[in-house]
Amino acid sequence: MAATLDVEKAPVLGMTTEPTEEEIEQLKQQDRLNALMKEHGSTWDGPSDPQDPYNWSSTRKIYVAIIVSMGQLVTIMTTSIVAPSLSTIAQDLHMGSSEMQVTFSIFVLGLAFAPFLIAALSEMYGRKSIWIICNSWYILWNSLCPVGHSSGMMIVGRFMAGSGASVGTTLTSSVLTDMYRAEHRGKSLAIATFIPYLGPAIGPILGGVISQNLRWEWSFWILSLFEAAITLVGLLLFVETYTPTLLRRKAAAQQHDPSLPSSKVVKVKVFYRDLSKRLKPSILRPILLLVKRPVIQVVSLIVSLNFGVYCLMLSTYASLWTDRYNESETISSLNYIAIAIGTTIATQAGGYAMDRIYRKLRKRNKGQASPEYRAPFLVPGVMLVPIGLFWYGWSANTTMSWVMVDAGAAIYTCGSFIVTQGMLAYLLDEIEHAASANAASRMLSNICGFAFPIFAPQMYDRLGYGWGNSLLGFVFIALGVPTPLLLWIWGPKLRAWGKKR
Template sequence: MRDPIGSQEISMAQAASQQGGVEAQAIQTTDERTRAEAMERLVKLKEAYGATWDRPDDPDDPYNWPNWRKIWTGVIFSFGQLVTLMSSGMMAAALNDISHDVGLSPSTTQLTSSIYFLGLASGPLFIAAWSEMDGRKNIWIFSNIWYILWNSAAPIGNSKALLVLGRLLSGVGASAGITLTQPTMADMYGKSERGRSIALATFLPYLGPALGPIVGGLATGYMSWHWLFWILSLVDALALILGIFSIKESYTPVLLKRKAAQDPGWLNVEKSPPPAHRMFWSRLATQFGGNLKRPVTLLLKQPAVQLISLVMALNFGTYVLMISTTALMWLNHYHQSETDSSLHYLAFSVGATISAQVGGRAMDWSYKKLRVRYASQGQARPELRVPFMLVGAVLSPVGLLWYGWSAEAKLQWIMPDIGAAIFTGGNFVFSQGMTAYLLDEFGEFGASATAASRIFSYAIGFVFPIFAPQLYNNLGYGWGSTLLALLTLALGLPAPLILWLLGNKLRKLGR
């Protein structure tokens, strides 16, 4: 039987995986340590799937794809996610027009806009399950087609039922970007480049919720609100076409199974596929059902996932609340025009851009430094992401306080915008660190872990905008933002510390 990586190299990799002492780590150069990690990865792949890559630098391995292909894949996935996330806030500037034309009360129209988040909350369960069975590309294509169809149908005929159904189901399709973009980048980049991969994956999508209201505000003055839906569908169709013809499958387990199917010599006897006469649909349903349970199982049994889910939900809910109330603050409190009010969302975009680009590089720098410092503990632990998280846990409440009290005092417009940028940067840095932790811990099941962590986030994203106006109406912008800052600090600061001190124990509890 063919031995792709050789028994001598397997022994070397196994020996490397057992090295944990200070002396062994100290004498290894960076290149030697990197090669040892690569060989260990090949051994683990063979143990898991009965097949592995020919060598550490096998060009078919997504880790070894040229940089241009990795970057292009990240750009296409990110572009598609940007468009679909813009849908979450695009109705904000046109709520009055939609309410009038469709015949809905203002509160019901806001609910119709927010129901998109319920789609984002439910879709990842199915998308993650399918991606870990069939790979990333096919489900990404299907989900984008689904989004385009329902998003285009939503405004047709000013139908109440179709608008609600279209918003809900287009959100299901839109969740593909949220579920797949960062796991796809993790398919191509190792742990030491996690920050770089997340920077690529989040640069465009993080702008989506902020750019949606900007585009909506500018477009509402020149065209019918129906075109807000159709323009985004057209742009996503462009991303879809580019992806169909230029994106390659990147999910290693699926690639190895395809390679094994072409060369039976790659398979161990115990890993051989079932006989062809077995019912295809029965096997497919069984496999999909098992994958579908994985995100729910992770959420129910993994204390670390539960903690991260709770904190990320508050994190995202606060961001959505800010996005949904900013325009009203500039309209009613500062008495600016709709166009001028929408331009203040650029502050959120600035914070998102800085967090994605500077934060991603800072994450890699921090991880590499900590990995050397804690080399005596063997393999790099997910907890090495915690110090990076703490930066976001502090910046986010600082930005909220800056924003709220600047607005309360009606200071010059740049002051609330600076607060919004600081809040957004801290919010997204915290989210980046949490996501990196999940990807480090769950590896090939990163899509399931991401889906599990996002269920609460988008459910809260649906609820928060409903009571957001009452929060600021009752407490004012100063004390309302102070309440949010205290909640963010009360959960956001202890969570990373718990992971740092008890992360290993929490992971063992979930096994």
């Protein structure tokens, strides 16, 4: 049986005085090993076992993180790479304005539902195999999007490609959780998001160059070739990180019985019987988390609003520069560098700040950790989002210098990604099944990411960039700004209530 930990009442490791942080960490490690042994029939050979992903070298962790983050980069680039050539695609495929916006955002809808299956399978069979299969699925459907110049094939292909590409957003944070402990959550997220969060700038810039110098079809085929190269590297170098899978393999190797049948037919039958037995509860887990855990509902609401506004901005940013500022497709795409600046500041400086705040608050509480220690990190994020929206909107509305517009976009994006980072860290601290928690929280956000860009042209036509973005800013002030205080004060009650239901 796993030991229980009560640092306020019980002595630790035979000590009669107040336990130190090091002693508390040792006891937690022993509790973890006991729990792993009970659940998986095997455990690591002590807290320092080099096979435990927590104990891998920094070099190994970083190259695994880079591989999966490169896959997530493709996901983010695919979302926005068609933005500069949307009007050309719509003209060639005989699409109306609404159908054109659906073509842009249907990819994000594909990101909404596939993560339920991806998270379930990754928690059954491990991260690597599911990552490779989903990447291959993306390559197939993304390559088919422009085939035949059919609007139906384009929309279906974008949706199916999004389903495969969702493995990037679903498993990247989960792989990091497999390798890094909570006190290094910010550092791990900074490593994994540095490359992907350049995607909102790289995608449109690449798309602008392609649309001006090549046929727009190459926007799809170049990304498919890039993803194929990443998948090949992952096939060779991506090491399985999911502890239950690694321990099951270890237990099977230790308990191998040569008298058991070993034919391929028997193994296939065992696999499908195991799949049918375990898949249903694994798929239902994210849904049940979303339905039964109020804290996930709160997080999902804010993340979905945040992501919906972000996708709305991406879908209209290129047309702002080409229509209102009369810039070429290539020059207009360079304004996305402002978005990359905002994301880079949020992820790199934010990751360091998140870890520092977390460690300081944990030390103040005598080594006891809590997901609510992420709440202070959210404060600058929820303030910067409306400030950036107002700044960007009214600068664009009055056709001020591109510097002012880009500055507002950078401020908004920085705040938006701080909110996303903090919310994700909060969930990963609270929920044991990281992939399922991620899938549950992102479902509503991806639905909003699909829907918001569809009404963006009508909103800006009626309200203009100034009042249109102000409306979004006021909504975020009402729903998003109180979130850090809500989690700080009522977070423990929300988490406890969910576990009792």
